[in-house]
Amino acid sequence: MVIERILQKEVEEYFYDIPVTAIIGARQVGKTTLAKSILSKLGENKTLKIIRLDLEKKSDRKLISNTEDFLNYNKEALIMIDEIQLMPEVFSEIRSFVDENPRSKFLILGSSSPEISQKESESLAGRIFYFELSPFLWCEIKELKTIEKYRLIGGMPGSFLAKNTSTSFIWLKNYIRTFLERDIRNFGFNVSPAILRRLWVMLAHINGQVLNYSQLANSMGVSHTSIKNYIDILENTYMLRIIQPYHFNIKKRLIKSPKIYFRDTGVLHALLNIETFNELYAHPIYGSSWEVTVIENIIAKYKGWDYFFYRTAKGIEIDLVLTKNNKRIAIEIKTSSTPKLTKGFWQAIEDLKPTETYVIANVKMSYPLEKGVLVFSLEAFLEKEI
Numbered sequence: 001m002v003i004e005r006i007l008q009k010e011v012e013e014y015f016y017d018i019p020v021t022a023i024i025g026a027r028q029v030g031k032t033t034l035a036k037s038i039l040s041k042l043g044e045n046k047t048l049k050i051i052r053l054d055l056e057k058k059s060d061r062k063l064i065s066n067t068e069d070f071l072n073y074n075k076e077a078l079i080m081i082d083e084i085q086l087m088p089e090v091f092s093e094i095r096s097f098v099d100e101n102p103r104s105k106f107l108i109l110g111s112s113s114p115e116i117s118q119k120e121s122e123s124l125a126g127r128i129f130y131f132e133l134s135p136f137l138w139c140e141i142k143e144l145k146t147i148e149k150y151r152l153i154g155g156m157p158g159s160f161l162a163k164n165t166s167t168s169f170i171w172l173k174n175y176i177r178t179f180l181e182r183d184i185r186n187f188g189f190n191v192s193p194a195i196l197r198r199l200w201v202m203l204a205h206i207n208g209q210v211l212n213y214s215q216l217a218n219s220m221g222v223s224h225t226s227i228k229n230y231i232d233i234l235e236n237t238y239m240l241r242i243i244q245p246y247h248f249n250i251k252k253r254l255i256k257s258p259k260i261y262f263r264d265t266g267v268l269h270a271l272l273n274i275e276t277f278n279e280l281y282a283h284p285i286y287g288s289s290w291e292v293t294v295i296e297n298i299i300a301k302y303k304g305w306d307y308f309f310y311r312t313a314k315g316i317e318i319d320l321v322l323t324k325n326n327k328r329i330a331i332e333i334k335t336s337s338t339p340k341l342t343k344g345f346w347q348a349i350e351d352l353k354p355t356e357t358y359v360i361a362n363v364k365m366s367y368p369l370e371k372g373v374l375v376f377s378l379e380a381f382l383e384k385e386i
Helices: 007-017 031-042 058-063 067-073 090-100 113-124 147-153 165-186 193-205 213-220 224-236 265-271 277-282 286-301 343-352 378-382
Strands: 020-024 050-054 078-082 105-110 128-132 240-243 259-262 306-311 317-324 327-333 356-360 374-376
Touching: 007 020, 007 031, 007 128, 020 031, 031 050, 031 078, 031 105, 050 058, 067 090, 090 105, 090 113, 147 165, 147 265, 147 277, 147 286, 165 193, 165 265, 193 213, 193 224, 193 259, 193 265, 213 224, 224 240, 240 286, 240 306, 259 265, 259 286, 265 286, 277 286, 286 306, 286 317, 286 327, 286 378, 306 343, 317 343, 327 343, 356 378, 374 378
Parallel strands: 020 105, 020 128, 050 078, 078 105, 327 356, 356 374
Antiparallel strands: 240 259, 306 317, 317 327
16 A cells, blocks of 8 residues: 655655755655655656666665766766665765756665765755655544554554554564664664663653653663763664753743653554553553654644743643744643643743643544633644644
């Protein structure tokens, strides 16, 4: 089954505005399938020559090993390069080539952001547009599964499209193992799979909480710096999202450490051996797992907005704060179908003075609360223009 990705229209809209288009995201998130769909449309123009390279293939790496000659020989073609981070030296060659051939066109795919961003800053600045592909979003698959099933197995295509939940979790377990034992090494990171797995499981237990690097370092028996490096690896390979605290000019003692979230609930649950919704419902991460679903979908939908969380040293907090220009939107996330708001929530609203305030909860119908606060389902909120 091929599921239409929301990102495709955005990529196609800007495809010819700049020489290099990059689609980035986690391994197995669907980048290659999306790229082939885009190229299939472009290929309807019979005069356009399209070359596809997959740098996981030894034969394709050999084919492009003499990059300058290869590009010059195929200067009239649209060239797609998959898993480009495996040959980072190609970036500088592409830069030279597009400078000499401004009408050339590349579509590159990558699964590890350090190589992409570092090489771009060195060589492709002003010549590349980035588009980040998330796991399946709720608006892409809401006709196929219930929100509970989507929450449980996540949005990674291999998990989501499996024939049943048991097969989903077999796929997720193997995905985690392959990521740790092969992908991390291929990305150029030198870290023990066993150590990274242990930390990853620890992070699963504190999903949605404020990061305490020193506490994690003590638990792992490694240095604070090592923990920071390991978390950076997981963030830069799209496994984790780090959300920074929101600071503005008020006389409050605010939390300065970031919060940590997983990017996909299926991976989160597989690391914790949660295979049924009943097991999830009884687990301490039930609430923070729902936060992952809500936060990832909102960030993917409202790309032009900066995102933060708000929390004071006294524990007064708001789960998500979106900011853009002079607009500030506060979002509280609740798992209940009858959400109850604490004094801390109302104090946070008094502190922030947002232009709009929402509670995202498992409700069937949107409705207003007091003081302008609106309760929405995730689906209803994602249909809004904010």
